[in-house]
Amino acid sequence: MADESLLALIESQLEKDPNKTFSDLCKEALWQALCVPESVRPSPPPTPQPVPTQGVELQISELQRQLADLEERFFAKESNRLEMMERHLTQLSQQVAQLAIMVHQTPAIQSPTPSTAVSEVVNHTVTTTYTATPPQDVDPVISRLSQYLDDF
Structure with a gap:
């Protein structure tokens, strides 16, 4: 008998609002069957739109x-x-x-010229050229005499 009255309440609520879920309808039907006033009932969550x-x-x-x-x-x-x-x-x-x-x-190919460009370092703003002189044999007598020539 209680099941039939609950079913009747669910069907009446479903006719009023067909977008409600079965769970929401059962809750509302129980509130009505228990004669709980509307002011005490919790507000139902908004029904999601399909x-x-x-x-x-x-x-x-x-x-x-x-x-x-x-x-x-x-x-x-x-x-x-x-x-x-x-x-x-x-x-x-x-x-x-x-x-x-x-x-x-490069050292094997160089000729005995006084100065030869060896390398060039290029930076965006600075260009530097290094020169090297090939090694010369220095006579010890000339090196001693060069001291006197420098003083003279």
């Missing part, structure tokens, strides 16, 4: 596709940048190796 899931699923799949496309473009771009950097590093290491070979070969 969300069309098909539209949301389409948006999610579109966003996933866009994200995959973005990742693909990003990785392709980074791969190209990495390859370019590797090529530049290879070129630089080859140039350094060539310079090292040139530096080691």
Whole structure:
């Protein structure tokens, strides 16, 4: 008998507000069956509106596709940048190796000229040139006589 009256109350509430959940309807029916006044009852939470899931699923799949496309473009771009950097590093290491070979070969090729440019250091603002004179054999007699010439 109590179940039938509870069912009747649930059906009457469902007719009033068809968007309510079964749980909300049961709670309201119990409040009415227990004759609890409206002022003492807790306020029911707002009923959630049904969300069309098909539209949301389409948006999610579109966003996933866009994200995959973005990742693909990003990785392709980074791969190209990495390859370019590797090529530049290879070129630089080859140039350094060539310079090292040139530096080691330069003393054997030099002629006995008074001064020869050895290296040039280039900075964006300063350019410095260092010159070296080839070693000359110094006669001990000349070095002793040079003291007297300097004094004279």
